[in-house]
Amino acid sequence: MDQIDKIKALQSKVGINADGIVSSKTWLNIHYLLFGSVPYDINISSIIKSIQKKIEVRADGYPWDKTWDALYDLLIVDEKEVLVDAHNEEILEQMTKEVIPFAKELINLAADEGINIRIAKDPKQTVKDKSDSIFTDISTIHSIYNFGLAFDVKILATAINDEAEEPTAKLPLYDKIAKLGESIGLTWTGNLKTVEEATKFILRPAWAVRMKEVDMMKELYRRKKENINLLAIL
Structure with missing residues (x-):
């Protein structure tokens, strides 16, 4: 080559x-x-x-x-092999292509720290139809979750592939995961009051760092409609 x-x-x-x-x-x-x-x-x-x-x-x-x-x-x-179980593999296949490398990297970084995590799509995300088009008009744009640039994590108290997988309630571990996510460009939007509120990450595009939220949403909508990479700096 x-x-x-x-x-x-x-x-x-x-x-x-x-x-x-x-x-x-x-x-x-x-x-x-x-x-x-x-x-x-x-x-x-x-x-x-x-x-x-x-x-x-x-x-x-x-x-x-x-x-x-x-x-x-x-x-x-030499793209790093991702340590995933069947659940993570299934979720990764459903995720927006732009966010997949970040989710994979977070799984690996957590594993390096001895923490096993499960990736979950945020429930606020819109379900895609067969054409992969999720909007009919710009008035439906209200959240970055609609573009698949967000996901939740769940920390397991047991090892990957263990049949008795249970979530852990240890908030300091979520604090560590938050720092790992932010180290690779994710934005942690949770808080450490409860486990349910400690799990959320979004991937805000670098090109939108100085944009108002509404302008970012309009640009994401345009890119989605025209099949342009959501993260690329154009």
Whole structure:
């Protein structure tokens, strides 16, 4: 596989047009995938340097072949195996494609801490029909949950695949999960008063960081209607 093919694969991974032409859009979206946030300094050389530091290649701001090779190996070839049980696997298959990598990463990070979690779609989410279209007019937009960019978690007191799986009521564990989620770009919207209120995460798009809520919803609606990646920085 040549470098152009690797670039196209990475562009497809981050949800933008896979034309093999590297622009600022390509670097911004790769940065978002790696860090879960938009860069503070939007100078392209600075963005490339931060990416190079992250993937541990020479950080000179120039996209050498080794940079593309390392990105391809990390994001395409060596995608981390996700530790899931049958329940999580079923839920992941139903989730919005943009949020799946974040849910998978949270499962793995929790497992690394010895915490087993179950992913659950938030009950406020609208059920998709067969055409995968969930809106008929813009007046129905009222929550980010309608776009599948949210999910709940449940911490199990027992091991994955244990027949007697029971949720735990230990709120400090939910506090730890909240911090893990926020470390990868998720927004924790729960609180630690009760277990039922401690479970919620949303994935607010990086492009909407300075937007009013209503404007973000309108843009999400437009992207959903036109089949545009919900998270990509366009």
